[in-house]
Amino acid sequence: MPDIGIGLVGGGYMGKAHAVALSAVGAVFDTPLRPRLEVIAASSAESAERYRRAYGFARATGDWRDLVADPKVQAVVIASPQSTHRAIATAAFAAGKPVFCEKPLGASLDDAQAMVAAARASGLPNMIGFNYVRTPATQFVRRLLAEGTIGTPIWFRAEHTEDFLADPALPATWRTRGRANGCMGDLAPHPVNCLLALMGPVAELSARIETVHATRTGPDGPEPVTNDDQAQLMLRFASGVMGHLFVSRVATGRKMGYSYEIHGTKGAIRFDQEDQNAVHLYRAEGPEATRGFARILTGPAHPDYAAFCQGPGHGTGYQDQIIIEARDFLHAIHSGQTLWPSFADGLAVSQIIETAFAASETGRWHPVPQA
Amino acid sequence: MPDIGIGLVGGGYMGKAHAVALSAVGAVFDTPLRPRLEVIAASSAESAERYRRAYGFARATGDWRDLVADPKVQAVVIASPQSTHRAIATAAFAAGKPVFCEKPLGASLDDAQAMVAAARASGLPNMIGFNYVRTPATQFVRRLLAEGTIGTPIWFRAEHTEDFLADPALPATWRTRGRANGCMGDLAPHPVNCLLALMGPVAELSARIETVHATRTGPDGPEPVTNDDQAQLMLRFASGVMGHLFVSRVATGRKMGYSYEIHGTKGAIRFDQEDQNAVHLYRAEGPEATRGFARILTGPAHPDYAAFCQGPGHGTGYQDQIIIEARDFLHAIHSGQTLWPSFADGLAVSQIIETAFAASETGRWHPVPQA
Amino acid sequence: MPDIGIGLVGGGYMGKAHAVALSAVGAVFDTPLRPRLEVIAASSAESAERYRRAYGFARATGDWRDLVADPKVQAVVIASPQSTHRAIATAAFAAGKPVFCEKPLGASLDDAQAMVAAARASGLPNMIGFNYVRTPATQFVRRLLAEGTIGTPIWFRAEHTEDFLADPALPATWRTRGRANGCMGDLAPHPVNCLLALMGPVAELSARIETVHATRTGPDGPEPVTNDDQAQLMLRFASGVMGHLFVSRVATGRKMGYSYEIHGTKGAIRFDQEDQNAVHLYRAEGPEATRGFARILTGPAHPDYAAFCQGPGHGTGYQDQIIIEARDFLHAIHSGQTLWPSFADGLAVSQIIETAFAASETGRWHPVPQA
Amino acid sequence: MPDIGIGLVGGGYMGKAHAVALSAVGAVFDTPLRPRLEVIAASSAESAERYRRAYGFARATGDWRDLVADPKVQAVVIASPQSTHRAIATAAFAAGKPVFCEKPLGASLDDAQAMVAAARASGLPNMIGFNYVRTPATQFVRRLLAEGTIGTPIWFRAEHTEDFLADPALPATWRTRGRANGCMGDLAPHPVNCLLALMGPVAELSARIETVHATRTGPDGPEPVTNDDQAQLMLRFASGVMGHLFVSRVATGRKMGYSYEIHGTKGAIRFDQEDQNAVHLYRAEGPEATRGFARILTGPAHPDYAAFCQGPGHGTGYQDQIIIEARDFLHAIHSGQTLWPSFADGLAVSQIIETAFAASETGRWHPVPQA
Ligand SMILES: NC(=O)C1=CN([C@@H]2O[C@H](COP(=O)(O)OP(=O)(O)OC[C@H]3O[C@@H](n4cnc5c(N)ncnc54)[C@H](O)[C@@H]3O)[C@@H](O)[C@H]2O)C=CC1
Ligand SMILES: NC(=O)C1=CN([C@@H]2O[C@H](COP(=O)(O)OP(=O)(O)OC[C@H]3O[C@@H](n4cnc5c(N)ncnc54)[C@H](O)[C@@H]3O)[C@@H](O)[C@H]2O)C=CC1
């Protein structure tokens, strides 16, 4: 099997996840290319070198430009902060290299638009890191919807709730500064991508975005929190279906509350990432007395599960989502064809987030600009 | 123990529930009065007589005026359709008799206001039938909130979802005609009462109310549905807390989806009426490694449970809620003091529902008039 | 509707439950007879009088013989300790009165045999208080089994676990003295009745019965516990199916852990009384990808639910089980025919418990004597 | 980081899992050695070559002796059928190479004893593949027990239930032939290892092992099933605690029912592998009204979780267990010290299984020989 040289920017939370995924993907899936870990870049030469040793890359650099320029790097994976996405991606496309970029697509709508433009101009494969729609469970839900198992959807509710800033006594950090690092900037892209994947485009929305704990203790005393803690959106999908989204980083008790429920004319679906190997399905079929939500455990009968384990109910985890992403990115590189979810999908997400900020200001329904 | 003569209007779904409750309440609780089933009224003399025999009343009538006028009837329980509430309650107060009225308080905001005025003018005890806040579980949640167990609330989400009209092929009936019988008119009063009980007054709201299945087959062919199937409200409580409510009668798979969750700075609560004997409580206390939502089964340690059973986890049911209501109504009659929830509480609910209809028209946030 | 005079022996935990049930049953169900609360007996005249006022009986007595002899008492309900069951039941039959007796059937196998003999000799209706098999959920499970929904059963597991004596620091009381008050004597009859109802007769068994906390503090210092805390039984049903039962009164965290699961060739069933309004059903039907345990909420489509509430998922509770029992006892009295579960069913339960004690001694499999 | 050449025998279900784990482990954990995939062996040269390409090994062979003899192979991982374990392990030890062997330790007690003897004689690191005790959840449970969080254990119940042979119409295969491939031979080792890990040695047991479907259709018509479908064991641990184990491959509806519950004097624990990222913990602490089983989601606060993801509740899966195993095997090789669970632990498991077969014959309690 031919291999391909990968450059990875960032070695933190997601940098590590991608390093592991690139190491494992070739053994898990029958990929057309086998990744070769060429260069890792980080914010300093020292940290890059530490990551290199930890993850097994050939070379390290404190300057991502070296990585992009390296002739042995044939594709770039960006897992550095949102503020860096645009410059790196643009440079990589300019150097003729396919790009995988972690969500969100840049730090602003402007970034996202520029990145889509650069990707289009290059004609190169591009992909964005919305990993949660990759679970066998959520892929299966997409299939259920496509097959009409629950009839016509009439209501959609999602949330993405975590509690990492729930304690008001937690200090101010970069997370409490700047719109891109707020709950809408950082968490919302995942469920917004999810709702687009499951329900199609959003036509209009009304929103309320708020900072619950307006002040936190910074290094020099009390400091204003300059981004949001939680937000809710009422949605109208282009299909006519009504929906709701709630996102929060102050949701005490919730660790990974990426969850959704869909009511249809013939059934309903419920899913919660805190139990990521199960889909709850209700079908309005058969005698009333035997109807109920079935807890379906994922297994080889569900998308992308069998590659991880032959036994049903044995379960996949967070890391496996990233491996599935890596598989698709390798297919995209090999075929030269961008695969879903692309930068354009990332832009669609950013449009909704931007619209929500505007709607929260006016207190009215706003149409969502379509790509 | 002194007894008291009760007149019951209506012998259907709720009429029966009240008849059973009045029969049992004296043995369950240590009530100051023991109910004597005097007169039952229904829409015809025949049905009233049938109910009389079934429930054990002394007399029956096809005209509620007879019941109100009957000297042996010392208090009136109204369990007939919303359109009849106002006339019956007003007459009962005029005759000097305390009134318990099923939710909602009349068929319109106008009815509700008139009924509160009549109650106030009479100075007589009055009560409204919001039974779901009576469960040991939800009473316990009120206590948890009052005691600050979850710190300061910052988010509240509730729903009341059922699926009795989920099938688009179901025919048009009185349920699909007239605002008072729609989802907002019929189901919403319960969760709106709940959110007021748990979180206090609502300052403003934005809403979307909709009819999903606009036409159903009536006796003479296709017929327009003239009330709503589902609705959502974004809420701002007077306390500053943000919230959301969703109500639906077309929520396939949901049978009694009266549920809520509350995030606080120190904990969180989740409850679902489909598992009415459990409260899920998370407390941000102790080592991170042992934190999780505890499923607490109701028992003698929770409000109003011990009267039903000495064993914890043995469970109460729907009928028991109505028995708790009857106990409080007997106390109110005996003391001459109106007890919560009163007609005024029913009016507060109607105000929110009226405001939601207006807000759904404008697409904007509307302030909620306070009583 | 004709009424019938009832005498109730005992006004404690179960005495109250029966008093409430007798008050409510006529309104809940379309019974052939309406109970009239004539006489209540307790261990003293004072307590009996207190119960009389609380539950609304006409007369009270400190001697159950008065009750049995009272000409207005036409049927007797026994809710006093197991040691009293035999004498009271025997006297009631001798006086020509049908008897409902709380579980277990007397304090020993000898009592149970004598009581069945007395019942048979009298030809009078008799019933035993196994209320948990009365829930709509467990009645529904019996129907599922009868209809073959899960194919041929191949494994049955049950438990009845509570934690009222889990704390080793709890003092010695009558509960920790005497075999009849131990876990096998007091708790086991319920699940043993359940397994007979669901799976038919037990052919043989092997058992281990043990006292976990052998000493507790009594009024005069440390005192030996003279009955068992927990026990397990391996079972072979007459049908050939293998099974297991575990009972415990020291099962920390379990409040009402009456639960069972049944594996069949075409499906499986799971039930837990701590969520008594749900049955979990798996059917090996349709595509593998959509199979899972369905959580079915009880509703009007399930046995004996509709009388309590017209709405599905609204739930019944502990007290409602006793009302269902009362309904059947009234039918038995009216028809003169003993209805399930009878004293003979109580004896079958006692046989299994007796056999388990013997098997626990020998460490071998013992055949169970059939009635 | 120094690397180490690995030879892997078997490329099927578990062979793949180990290949992936060996590829990923160096990036996931800070291992002292980085695995180099040298040689893969399978039952034929063709399949071995196919696996080589799929998993990225340097060389392939149809004869495991080549692999053992290969000088670049410094440690051996055995993932071939139980019948092959003994010969391969013995040869590898003789060649001076550490061995990781999949469960169970050979096809018989005799094999297991010989393998332990060979391992001991060699003085080389050895490990057995009991992966389920490796989850962050079950590791956490071990910690809870060690710290006395639930007080003194008094009851332990475990099961390992799957349904891959539940359908009686499934044909005879190698799985239905030979004791080592039956439910006790194939599935039981996992939960037996688990109960030893959680509760310590078993002193004595009583058992019932059975073949539910005695005949299945083979290639030449009906064929007897020569191994067991399900089994139950009553246990007495050396600590005095009583326990129970049930194993089944015909448990319709159960996909990965490796689950257990432990009652202690101060708390209780419940776990089910079908929800492998959660531990349910009850603590008899604080007011009765707030006690309940807490569903604790695994996260960085739990053993071996943080290496997979920084976010709590994001979840690990089946494959991650094998990566944890690989990490420990590398540590064992590097230090020259055998780490838990060793071949000796595998033998202890085999002793219990052997004893269960004997006890099932006699119907009595049998002491378990201790290593
Ligand atoms: N898909 C998902 O589930 C998640 C996605 N993310 C996304 O991943 C990206 C990275 O976030 P984390 O890994 O959490 O951050 P992190 O702080 O853990 O790691 C950031 C890494 O980027 C490197 N870096 C920073 N500036 C750089 C520069 N100018 N040049 C080269 N390297 C630089 C740092 O050295 C560090 O290795 C973000 O876009 C974030 O939104 C983060 C967490 C989860
Ligand atoms: N709290 C709760 O959980 C519930 C409350 N309700 C409320 O209870 C009330 C009654 O509803 P249901 O029992 O479901 O209705 P239903 O249709 O089952 O029964 C209505 C009863 O009212 C009687 N009735 C109708 N018109 C009358 C008249 N003019 N004079 C005297 N009697 C008359 C009928 O004969 C019938 O017995 C409504 O206000 C409804 O909103 C209904 C269901 C549940």
Ligand SMILES: NC(=O)C1=CN([C@@H]2O[C@H](COP(=O)(O)OP(=O)(O)OC[C@H]3O[C@@H](n4cnc5c(N)ncnc54)[C@H](O)[C@@H]3O)[C@@H](O)[C@H]2O)C=CC1
């Ligand atoms: N079906 C179920 O779920 C339950 C059944 N039971 C059974 O119910 C029976 C009563 O138990 P509890 O109500 O828990 O006991 P309890 O101690 O609460 O009440 C016992 C009652 O019997 C009366 N009594 C005692 N000796 C008497 C005598 N010689 N003559 C007349 N009255 C006498 C006492 O005054 C008291 O009112 C027992 O057989 C018990 O096994 C108890 C609890 C639950």
Ligand SMILES: NC(=O)C1=CN([C@@H]2O[C@H](COP(=O)(O)OP(=O)(O)OC[C@H]3O[C@@H](n4cnc5c(N)ncnc54)[C@H](O)[C@@H]3O)[C@@H](O)[C@H]2O)C=CC1
């Ligand atoms: N830890 C766990 O969760 C599991 C453990 N296992 C264990 O793993 C082992 C392998 O089982 P599976 O992977 O399910 O089997 P499998 O049938 O999927 O694969 C067996 C592999 O062994 C190879 N093989 C067979 N005979 C051989 C020989 N003489 N020389 C070299 N290679 C040979 C085959 O070519 C094949 O690649 C067994 O001991 C089994 O008990 C199996 C499944 C799960």
